[in-house]
Amino acid sequence: MQNAMKVTTPTDREIVITREFNAPRELVWDTMSKPELLKRWVLGPPGWEMTVCEEDARVGGKFRWAWSGPEGVSMSMHGVYREVSPPERCVRTEVFDMGCVPGGGEQLATLVLAELGERTALTITLLYDSKEARDGAVASGMEQGMAAGYERLDEILEGAAV
Template sequence: MQGSGTLTLTTPGPREVRMTRVFDAPRRLVFAALSQAELLKRWFSGPPGWNLAVCEIDARQGGKYRYVWHGSNGEVMGMGGTIEEFVAPEFMVSSEKFDQPWYEGSATSRIELSETGGRTTLTLTVQYDSEQIRDAVLKFPMAQGVEMGYDNLAAWMASAEGEAALAQLG
């Protein structure tokens, strides 16, 4: 997996991974693309050869979400959780648990969006149950997968379809 090199990854605490990416799009479009199933389906496909077979999200505090990806060789990867906090278009906090035991326990993800001059900075902070789990996750190509997804999002937002979605948002 090779991404565009536009994702910044840090480990601000012993259990955290923080990933930051700037998009050439307004915050309301980025937030909508992260929280509306019909928009997620447009870009959240996973690595090449994978597709998003299940995309369900009840985008509100207390709502649930579920994603399942299918790979070209019959692989299946699923995850889901509960949205713990939801303040559109500023931030969303959710629990995260994969169907496959990629790591022990669960995680909490916080997505924060800030906009300056029509550009949006997305900061994703994932907190794991322990430093050992965080370090184990960092050995996987997790960051490359996130970066590829965000590359897909950037390309979709720059497309005619993304422009039309922005126009519909007002």
Template sequence: MNAATPRTTAGLKVSALSDREIRMTRIFDAPRDLVFDAFTKPDLIKRWMYGPEGWSLPVCEVELKAGGKMRYVWKHKDGTSMGMSGVFREIKRPSRIVHNETFDEDWTGGETLVTTLFTATGGQTLVEQTVLYSSQAARDAVLKSPMEDGIAKGYDRLDKILAQ
């Protein structure tokens, strides 16, 4: 894929914003407060943010405040695990979250900065995530990884949870 060409997977639109940034957008058919909760409450996060089938999210810790820490550890049924830690820089309920992320096995080339916006649009919620990577090479590697498919599958699960 040309990094400048937007692509859509199951309602998830992924596009390159700059040589170090990507933006992912998706509309959810649910109120903004509920979608915000699904991104910030561990009991909800564990139900949808585990990526492709075969994975789970047994560790999901969220201290939702500026300066608060987060910790996720994904596990695959084959025993493989992937951990990530971060710190919340800004929380504006229910419209904005800014945090950094660093993976235990650094496959993204260093710390990333993630800005997530939640915009109410007539009973639905537009979620826009902008991710700033340490380099263009890191951004390009992420765009070539299966990350997009895992996020799309997670967002499909989130859609079903929000409909309940």
């Protein structure tokens, strides 16, 4: 079954992403928190590669992800974990480097994974400093990149369930 990702903008400063996965919550959490699994599905657009995946998923811990793309283009993201409650919820700051999100700055990301029997519902709320920053993120193509990543994640989860 294809799980469609839904993106909404409920306020001037928020983006909310929802999606379901055909896997138990603990498995989805692992694929979203372990570097060796993140590197398999958080690749960016076609032709891009994740080159750095540093994770210290604890309160006060930091993360840093970096990608390289065609013709020497690169981007990265880093931040600090404010709350980590496996396998249900985490809150972290996120800053994109290289200006890939027009209007950028720091955003606050809240991930919630809810159990639906053997399925999992994901909700990510991104809170921006301004409407302009939120609109820049929407215009950046993030929706297409996230959807492609989640389709790759579906394949990993399907293989793990076997």
